[in-house]
Amino acid sequence: MSFFEAKNISIRFGGIRALELVNFDVKKGEVFSIIGPNGAGKTTIFNCINRYYDLDEGAFIFNEKDISRVRPHVVANLGIARTFQNIELFRRMTVVDNLLLGRHRRRRSNLFAEALFTGFVRKQEIENREKAEDIIDFLDLQAYRDQIIENLPYGVQKTVEIGRALAMEPELLLLDEPSSGMTLEETEELSFWITDIKEELGITILMVEHNMKFIKEISDRTMAMSFGEVITQGTTAEVLEHPEVLKAYLGEEDAFTEN
Amino acid sequence: MNLLNEILQTILSGISVGCIYGLIALGFVMIFKATEVINFAQGELMMVGAFIAFSLISFFHLSYWTTLLLTTLIMALFGMIIERVVLRPLVGQPIFSLVMVTIGMMIFFKSVVSMIPFWGTDTYGFGTPFTEKLVRYNEIIVSWEHLSIIILTLLLILALFIFFRFTKMGVAMRATSQNQLAAVYMGISVNRVFSLTWVISAILGGFAGILLSPITFVHMNMGLIGLKAMPAAILGGFYSIPGAVVGGLIIGVTESLAGAYLPIGWKDVAAWIILILVLVIRPYGLFGTELKKKV
Incomplete structure (x- = not known):
């Protein structure tokens, strides 16, 4: 049994498939990152975990318990803490x-x-x-x-x-773009802290991030998404080299060669 | 000495009425801070509280203190029911709908009270342990009726202060009023916070009703005093709990002085003149903070 698992999760907003049969699992004690271009559905995953949205299909399993139907504030009480892309203090x-x-x-x-x-x-x-x-x-x-x-x-x-x-002493910490808007030094400091959080405090981290250098440094495994679907997942090095990921981030290869 | 005594009396009765404005204004502010809704039925909550207290004393012959305690409990339950039955189904609807619902409740409570046998449209009064008792200090005479209002209000505010400062739910309520989303992610149940907000507002209303009854008597239109508590809340900035109380006191004292020393009619407009003056100078109220947006 894994520590945290998303099983076939799907959600639609009107006609838009924001998440389509997404599967991943997070192992206890690792840093797991989700990458992808804007609108890929990364933050939507967080909002579904936090019960801000109702899943249309699928479930989140946390410590062998289905948490996809609990009331929103209960998620925190089960041991899942979160930070936001736009600070919510x-x-x-x-x-x-x-x-x-x-x-x-x-x-x-x-x-x-x-x-x-x-x-x-x-x-x-x-x-x-x-x-x-x-x-x-x-x-x-x-x-x-x-x-x-x-x-x-x-x-x-x-x-x-x-x-x-951290004050919540969570088991799982969701970080939504922790490095966005931070200076270079702040980002470096952040990567130390995240490593410390993982190693010293033993907290598992699920993170949405855009900064590839940052992800390379601290993420154990990574999942790449585009338009609500998983492109690939695996160790961070593998995922960052994956041709589809390069394409999603950098566009078609021709775009560079044509000029 | 006579003139001094007179002014003192006037100010004191102003302060005691101001305390009641303050309590009602507190009710407004509590609900506004939590849900951004102005509860137009706050004055009617007070009226219902006054009728309950009147019934407990006149029909059940309970003592004043038992009545105070029981009315508080009944009003707490009443507030909880209002939130659960009327407001919770409207969560997520535009604020405007919620405000309309509170206006609806205002009319509804009045009508229901006027239909209940032994309540109806008549004016009632009830005796308190403070009726017609005076405190004398040399030449200065103060009625216990006014003093009791001031002391009981202070005690209630002290209790509220302790609640918001030190208890888990009090802190949770403050947090929710600043950022609902974050509060949920701290494990705070927003439903419970809203429920508690209405409970406290209803208790405040009930308390105000009991305290006001000896002065203005109990009748179905006594909730109109809520209209005077509104400027008190605005004066304080509508977000500030101490502001609501201070706003109430200012309006109470001005009104009382205007009533005693200015021609007839000034008493009723005094509150509004003060309000307009303050808003011209400090548009965000006495205790409010200016909302700035960083660009």
Whole structure:
């Protein structure tokens, strides 16, 4: 049994087949990337996993459980965290508050105990804050700890979003174009972090990405898509060399030779 | 000394009425922050709360404090039912439809109250432990009725503050109002957040009803006071919880002073004049923040 599996997933929007019988599986502890031109259906896969859309056919199996019919917020509670292509942070809160919100699913609640701040609540609060501080150290966010998200540069916001996902202590982390909009140095730093997330924290990563150099560096296996269908999948090196992939990315070979 | 005492009295009664405006405005703000809907039935929630309290005291002969507690529970349930039955099926519909539905509820609640036997269109009152009791400090005389409103409002706001600041669901509600999508992906159930929003708004309405009853009595049109709480909410910026309370106080005090020292008629327009003045100077309200879009 694999760790995470997409089985024959399909979804249509009106007449458009956004995903057509897509199959892939992600092994525990690896980085698995999905590449493809715009409109290939990469982010749609994420949105289906997160139950933003209903699948027309097929299922996602996570830890041997079918998660394609659960309610949206349950996906997070099962241990799947996510970041977004266009940052979705709590913009008027501080960095540390955003990270603490990532702890929501780990927080047990009892209104009266919370209002009275009893020993159990206090202990839980300390744990959550320690975890948030660990993440701040891990991602080098000390300088921004108490700043409001709105005022932070784009690259830092992207990092905070990864931090918030890590605060959830997920088993599977979905990263939607983590390197987009980041500077060269930020991207390099990011590839270190992702490797650390995989190796030190043991979190499996499923990633949508455009930056080929970045994928070459950190992705164990890759799947290429075009117009809602899988072109090929396998080890990253194989996929990046595949003629269909080259064609989808660079156009017909003649396009270069003609001139 | 007499004049000072008089002004003090006027301001104090302004503050106590302002507290009630503030509570209703809080109800507006709560629902607006969570769902971007202006709940026009907020004043009617207050009216229903007042009728429930009146019935518990007059027909069931319960004590004031038991009534306060029971009304809170009944209103909580009422808010939950409204959200579940009326609003949840409309999730995903345009905001405009939702606003229309709240206007519908406003009319519906009024009509139903007017049809219920022993409620109807008459005006009722009920006694509270504070009726006709005074606090004397040298020359200054303050009625307990007004003081009780202020103290109970403060306690309620303190409870709300603790809830939003420290509890899991309170924090979840704040997060949801900032980014619904992200909240869902943190494992927050938005349905539960919306439900709780209506529960809290209904409780606020009920509380306001109980507190207001000794002053204006209980009748089916008492919800119209919601129209005065609206400028209070706008004054505060419509997004801000402290703003709603401060807005309520400003409107209450102005109205009370205008009523005492200006010709008849000014009392009713005072709130609106203040609102227009503030909006000219700070279009985003006293506590609102300017929405800037980075280009």
